[in-house]
Amino acid sequence: MSPQSEEAVVLDGITVRYGKGGSAVTAVEDVSLTVRAGEFVVLVGPSGCGKTTLLRIVAGFERATSGTGVVQGAPAAPGRGTGIVFQQPRLFPWRTVGGNIGFALARHGVPRAERPARIASLLDRVGLGGTAGRRTWELSGGQQQRVAIARALAAEPQVLLMDEPFAALDALTRERLQEEVRALAASLGTTVLFVTHSAEEAVLLGTRVLVMAADPGRIVAEVDVDLTRDSATDPAALRGSAEFARLRGELADIMREAATAA
Template sequence: MPSPSDGPAPGSATVREAAAGATSVPAAVAVREVRHRYGRGADAVTALGPLTLDIPAGEFLVLVGPSGCGKSTLLRLIAGFERASSGTVAVHGGAPEPGRQAGVVFQQPRLFPWRTVGDNISLALRFAGVPRAERPARVEELLERVGLTGTSGRRTWQISGGQQQRVAIARALAGGKDLLLLDEPFAALDALTRERLQEDLRTVSAQTGITSVFVTHSVDEAVFLGTRAVVLSARPGTVALDIPIELPRTGSEDPDELRGLPGYAALRAEIGATVRDAAR
């Protein structure tokens, strides 16, 4: 049996907390004792909290948990689409403002069908203050980043659902924000397209270092994409598990080799077990 001088066991909650406390990376998002309710009086439902969470700059945080646990609610609070019933949410030290601090990608692409692929992205560049003369080059750069080179002149209804979601990600990146919020963006796609987009998003994350918060029901998606996973309990959602995902992340990993790593399987098992417990 280890003595007290031996310190906590590797992988224990204490080690994780110590590692988190030792980091000097400032928090891009700070959530403090947040609770959120819907409705009033006897019909009120507490969807979330109490919940306290720091998201350091450059982290790819994945929120996973059973349906109705408050994952999307937390994302909307960070985006500024809703205000917490109690507690505080801060983005870069200030109150969240819709469209100001974060790019957001939803379950559906929500593109403008009367605009071309390039024009959808160019509009976001315009709102971001990018000069007109610079926009065409930036559009092509963003399309290349999401694997859609040569599609700028096509109509959105002329491309597949997976390609439309790539455009939505490019549009979110076009705003120049250093925070990206994604609410189950691949949920409606077929399995093969979903895997390809996961690979692309992981590469974009590794190359840009953008702070990201990603909501999913998929444990495998959480482990594949994230640098950290937070499992929320059943409603009202609180933190059931907060675990770093320490896997290779250069953007050039072979997906099959990555999924074959022992550490990958161990993370998937731990997160999956916690999600199942939370759903009971």
């Protein structure tokens, strides 16, 4: 993996409008943000405030009407040091688990002879060792999402974009994957930009939370999350701590205000 710049993601004055004339809709307006290398930044806010739009700008899937997006010192573009995980796994059902990851490795120029070892290593990272030969439809929803995460990590992205990746999962699986993603990002030094509607999830995962409001989409608040989270931290103890409860409550209040902001 190539060295990261100090500023992994920089959005400057991003405005996105759809349509023309009187029927034009402004999805986001004059949004600027910076994500430093190794940060886990969470975007929260009501539906329609532009969280996913900003992720698509960073991924290079969409162009801003005005403003600039820079990832690792270069203009945002598909595959430029970024990996993305969607709300649904979006796996290829006709491919095996290993085949899905192998497809991503092939697209990024990994020689065929090296792929089996890389696939095994990636599956081990997400707790699915030994499943390379299985069909995706044989896996549970949580396991499929782990495969999607492994596929996103296949190109060793410097920036990982996650768009409500656990929203469709049951509570127990969601909690387990939250811990796995947080620990994995920390161990790899990956920069993460994560979208969620949940104040609890934002505080649990993020080192910094950006709150958005809608009509038009814009950032209205920032909350720093200063919690001790290392390999020795008990997730249950963290969730049950007074500081966690305080931050979750503070963020929830800000989110409620943002949801009603004009």
